[in-house]
Amino acid sequence: MSATQNASQSLPQPVQDARRHSRYLSRMLDCHPWLGGALTGSIGGAIDAAAMERFIAARESAFGATDAALRPALRQLRIWVLCHLIVRDLNCGAPLAEVTETMTVLAEVAIRHAHDVLRAALVERYGLPLSPTGWEQELLVIGMGKLGGRELNVSSDIDLIFIYPEDGDTGGKKVISNFEFFERLGKQLIQALAEVTEHGQVFRVDMRLRPNGDSGPLVCCFDMLENYFVTQGREWERYAWIKARVLLGQRWSELRNIARPFVFRKYLDFGAINAMRDLHAQIRREVARRDRANNVKLGPGGIREIEFIAQVFQLIRGGRDTALQVRPTLKALALLPERGILSAEAVQELSAAYDFLRRLEHRLQYLDDAQTHDLPGNEADQTLIAQAMGFADYPALIETLDAHRAVVSRHFEAVFGDPSEEDHSLDSTWAGAEDIDSVIPALGELGYRHPRAGAERLASIHASPRYRQLPNNIKGRFDALMPRVIEAAAATPGPDDTLARCLDLMEGIGRRGAYLALLQQYPQALRRVADLMSASRWGAQFLTRHPILLDEMLDARNLETAPDWKAFRASLAAELDALEPDMERQMDVMREQHHAQVFRLLTQDIAGLLTVEKLADHLSELADIMLDLTLPRCWSRIKIRHRDEPRFAVISYGKLGGKELGYASDLDIVFLYDDEAPESAEVYTRLAQRANTWLSSQTAAGQLFETDLRLRPNGDSGLIATSLEAFRKYQLESAWVWEHQALTRARFSAGDRAIGEAFERIRCEVLRMKRDLDTLRAEVLAMRHKMRDAHGSKGGELFDLKHDTGGLIDVEFLIQYLVLGHAHEHPELTGNLGNIALLRMGGELGLIPAELAAACADSYRELRRLQHRQRLNDLPSRIPGDEADAARRPVIALWARVFGE
Numbered sequence: 001m002s003a004t005q006n007a008s009q010s011l012p013q014p015v016q017d018a019r020r021h022s023r024y025l026s027r028m029l030d031c032h033p034w035l036g037g038a039l040t041g042s043i044g045g046a047i048d049a050a051a052m053e054r055f056i057a058a059r060e061s062a063f064g065a066t067d068a069a070l071r072p073a074l075r076q077l078r079i080w081v082l083c084h085l086i087v088r089d090l091n092c093g094a095p096l097a098e099v100t101e102t103m104t105v106l107a108e109v110a111i112r113h114a115h116d117v118l119r120a121a122l123v124e125r126y127g128l129p130l131s132p133t134g135w136e137q138e139l140l141v142i143g144m145g146k147l148g149g150r151e152l153n154v155s156s157d158i159d160l161i162f163i164y165p166e167d168g169d170t171g172g173k174k175v176i177s178n179f180e181f182f183e184r185l186g187k188q189l190i191q192a193l194a195e196v197t198e199h200g201q202v203f204r205v206d207m208r209l210r211p212n213g214d215s216g217p218l219v220c221c222f223d224m225l226e227n228y229f230v231t232q233g234r235e236w237e238r239y240a241w242i243k244a245r246v247l248l249g250q251r252w253s254e255l256r257n258i259a260r261p262f263v264f265r266k267y268l269d270f271g272a273i274n275a276m277r278d279l280h281a282q283i284r285r286e287v288a289r290r291d292r293a294n295n296v297k298l299g300p301g302g303i304r305e306i307e308f309i310a311q312v313f314q315l316i317r318g319g320r321d322t323a324l325q326v327r328p329t330l331k332a333l334a335l336l337p338e339r340g341i342l343s344a345e346a347v348q349e350l351s352a353a354y355d356f357l358r359r360l361e362h363r364l365q366y367l368d369d370a371q372t373h374d375l376p377g378n379e380a381d382q383t384l385i386a387q388a389m390g391f392a393d394y395p396a397l398i399e400t401l402d403a404h405r406a407v408v409s410r411h412f413e414a415v416f417g418d419p420s421e422e423d424h425s426l427d428s429t430w431a432g433a434e435d436i437d438s439v440i441p442a443l444g445e446l447g448y449r450h451p452r453a454g455a456e457r458l459a460s461i462h463a464s465p466r467y468r469q470l471p472n473n474i475k476g477r478f479d480a481l482m483p484r485v486i487e488a489a490a491a492t493p494g495p496d497d498t499l500a501r502c503l504d505l506m507e508g509i510g511r512r513g514a515y516l517a518l519l520q521q522y523p524q525a526l527r528r529v530a531d532l533m534s535a536s537r538w539g540a541q542f543l544t545r546h547p548i549l550l551d552e553m554l555d556a557r558n559l560e561t562a563p564d565w566k567a568f569r570a571s572l573a574a575e576l577d578a579l580e581p582d583m584e585r586q587m588d589v590m591r592e593q594h595h596a597q598v599f600r601l602l603t604q605d606i607a608g609l610l611t612v613e614k615l616a617d618h619l620s621e622l623a624d625i626m627l628d629l630t631l632p633r634c635w636s637r638i639k640i641r642h643r644d645e646p647r648f649a650v651i652s653y654g655k656l657g658g659k660e661l662g663y664a665s666d667l668d669i670v671f672l673y674d675d676e677a678p679e680s681a682e683v684y685t686r687l688a689q690r691a692n693t694w695l696s697s698q699t700a701a702g703q704l705f706e707t708d709l710r711l712r713p714n715g716d717s718g719l720i721a722t723s724l725e726a727f728r729k730y731q732l733e734s735a736w737v738w739e740h741q742a743l744t745r746a747r748f749s750a751g752d753r754a755i756g757e758a759f760e761r762i763r764c765e766v767l768r769m770k771r772d773l774d775t776l777r778a779e780v781l782a783m784r785h786k787m788r789d790a791h792g793s794k795g796g797e798l799f800d801l802k803h804d805t806g807g808l809i810d811v812e813f814l815i816q817y818l819v820l821g822h823a824h825e826h827p828e829l830t831g832n833l834g835n836i837a838l839l840r841m842g843g844e845l846g847l848i849p850a851e852l853a854a855a856c857a858d859s860y861r862e863l864r865r866l867q868h869r870q871r872l873n874d875l876p877s878r879i880p881g882d883e884a885d886a887a888r889r890p891v892i893a894l895w896a897r898v899f900g901e
Contacts, residue, residue, distance in 0.1 A: 011036050014043060014091035021388040024369040025086045028079050038080050043087050046098050052077055052109045070117050070192055074110050075199035081106045085154055086366050090388055096358050103152040108247055110202050111141055114192040115248055122185055127172020129181045137164055139182050140249030144209045148243035149327040153358070155365035157204035162186040162219040165251050182219040204371070209240050222258060229262035235275035238263050242311050243327045264319035272315035296357050297373035301405025303361065305412040306354045312415065313341050322578065330354060340554070346411055353404040360401065363388040426483035433462035446490035454499050461507060470510065477516040482506070488526050492534035501533040501540035509547045518550050525553040535606040537874040538663060542599065546702055548592060549599045563597065563618055569625045576629060586633060587694060590626060591701035597622050598663065612868045619661040626704060627750035634690040638683060647675040648684055649751035651759055653711045658745040658834060662871060666706035674724040674755050688721040711742055724758055731766045737779040740766060741816040747832045763830065770824040780817045781899055784809070798878040801867045806888030808867065810895055811835060811860045817898065818842050835860055848894060855890035862887040
């Protein structure tokens with residue numbers, strides 16, 4: 001028996017079994033006597049970086065501590081690691097994650113070690129590479145593709161890019177430029193890894209992803225890279241740079257800041273779907289040309305399609321949702337269900353297919369250590385692969401493989417299929433829109449009641465210079481959408497108004513290719529847009545002002561999910577913290593997130609899932625969150641601060657104070673502070689000014705709120721921030737009765753809770769003051785008459801829901817009078833419980849007839865509902881009088897009972 005046979009028989013059983021499915025493993029065991037012992041000692045667990053470094057150190061010691069020892073040490077390391085993985089994968093149940101992570105660590109260790117050895121030799125010859133100001137420069141080695149994503153396969157090449165920070169020269173006796181230094185280092189590093197010697201090679205190195213590819217320089221500096229991204233970067237390069245990861249170099253954060261704006265757009269980028277679709281079409285054509293349908297990576301339903309599904313959503317949303325900037329495919333997929341992008345079932349199916357395809361890919365490569373993804377053509381290898389995958393025969397393997405590929409293809413087509421490729425019956429109607437007389441019958445047949453008005457609007461858009469000057473790619477999307485817009489609007493109640501509103505939106509987004517791509521790609525979003533446009537004029541205008549909210553139309557769960565305000569606040573706070581110190585972006589993000597939450601509530605409201613009261617509660621809580629998140633951002637920007645946390649609070653009045661906020665309500669707020677420091681008045685005035693500006697400024701993302709600060713002590717002539725003691729003194733000694741009326745609907749909204757509690761004590765103290773009822777009645781009536789004269793209807797058949805007799809203001813004045821007049825005897829009236837609860841309490845206390853109080857509460861609900869209906873359609877709060885007669889009667893009756901008029 002030969003020595004080789006004896007050695008083979010002494011190997012652990014998992015190693016012997018693995019030899020049957022890997023000719024490469026068998027050859028390596030025959031060629032390298034040391035390998036069997038190495039495997040015997042390692043296959044019990046994963047190999048980590050420390051073990052690899054010990055292996056290199058031992059081999060370099062054996063070969064001699066010279067540069068010549070580098071190549072054989074690294075190549076023998078690869079032999080050991082790869083053979084170890086073959087055994088672990090085939091016979092020890094190692095999961096896919098262990099295999100890809102170990103290969104990734106092998107590449108990192110090999111690159112780092114080769115770099116350090118080769119750089120030392122160059123520094124010895126040329127000196128350190130330095131910037132013009134004398135700072136030492138480094139080579140940043142960027143891992144791309146599966147290396148960047150920590151997903152390296154077992155016989156993969158590695159995609160690298162070499163970057164250095166700044167131009168300059170070396171500091172040695174023989175001076176060369178930094179470019180020359182790093183170019184030499186890069187070439188030597190490639191050679192150390194990729195050169196084929198008697199020990200094989202470590203990794204094939206692919207540098208084609210660098211700027212300008214093969215025609216570009218091997219290395220480039222930060223400035224050159226940034227300029228390339230701005231002037232020449234292409235869509236497919238954005239896709240490639242998702243996985244970019246710095247393997248070597250300390251200045252990785254600077255590089256990340258250069259690359260991130262190129263890869264991840266600030267706003268939603270649905271145009272990425274079309275770019276990815278084009279890239280995939282090129283790959284499909286290449287696969288077909290080379291007859292590689294059985295390629296598990298590039299073929300239909302293969303690994304690349306799963307990667308594209310994950311990465312297209314990263315490109316679309318990663319700029320706004322930084323969590324999606326992860327590199328590994330499976331981790332990116334796992335984030336999609338919780339965002340409503342893909343279903344949990346779809347992600348589970350794609351993840352299972354990915355695992356199966358990657359394990360199959362590895363078994364194909366285990367055969368001969370070849371960088372192949374093609375299924376074998378000969379029967380013997382087919383049998384080996386089937387057995388290695390745990391199947392009885394090759395047909396059984398193919399059956400499961402085809403099932404996975406069919407699933408991947410189905411999900412891929414769902415994401416990347418182009419709904420606008422099919423002809424639409426209204427294509428000719430839009431193409432001939434300028435011939436109004438030919439369009440009118442088509443609109444009439446669709447059910448439009450005023451087809452001429454619609455036809456004239458379509459003709460106006462088609463003939464406009466704005467439309468004619470659209471770039472061809474955007475014009476193509478616009479043309480594909482318009483017939484579908486006409487059709488979707490026709491299917492809604494009130495199609496004429498819906499079409500007009502939809503066309504406002506289309507004109508607003510006409511040059512925004514990403515939004516057109518979204519509606520083009522997702523017909524269900526277009527249908528939901530049309531439904532919204534039909535249901536609410538205010539909602540239509542809100543969406544047209546903030547088209548970024550179109551993304552909300554994709555997720556049907558927005559109709560079903562109640563807001564989790566605690567989680568929302570924590571998430572937004574974390575996002576704002578991550579954006580420090582970019583104040584402009586923070587302000588935009590707050591506006592975007594606020595608009596998105598308002599829009600979600602709007603969709604639930606239109607669907608009939610929210611009462612007016614519940615909607616107001618949600619909008620009020622959302623406003624409180626925005627106020628509370630604003631204060632610390634503004635405080636951190638006060639240059640001279642005398643304490644870490646401000647003793648400062650926001651007090652809300654009016655609609656927000658009473659938790660009756662509507663969609664377009666402004667915020668009546670007062671700023672209070674309680675701080676004895678000498679500089680406190682000046683500091684808190686600055687803070688109040690900053691906070692007000694933060695809330696009310698128009699930015700690229702719009703406005704958060706209109707604010708009204710006139711309810712502060714002394715109104716417009718008073719200080720913008722008031723000390724707690726000055727506020728108390730003013731309320732007790734100087735405030736008008738109408739200011740005390742306003743105080744009945746005031747509450748702490750944000751900031752220092754201790755100040756909020758102190759404010760509540762002052763509020764209760766003021767409201768519980770004993771008052772002369774006759775004097776109070778006269779003052780309340782005088783103010784009510786003044787308001788009615790200024791804002792009420794001047795006769796006629798219309799009724800103003802807010803200001804006219806028997807309207808909302810009458811209910812509020814009734815309650816305010818009861819609180820101010822009787823809270824000294826009944827302290828519970830000072831609770832900020834809402835008008836309906838206070839009416840009931842007044843009845844229970846015998847201050848007003850209980851039956852009339854209940855009827856008045858019902859009236860208040862109905863009046864608010866009617867007011868809300870008007871606002872949803874952006875209509876005045878005046879309605880035909882007979883529509884509100886029933887609701888007015890109890891209010892008028894209670895008013896007469898309390899005030900005698």
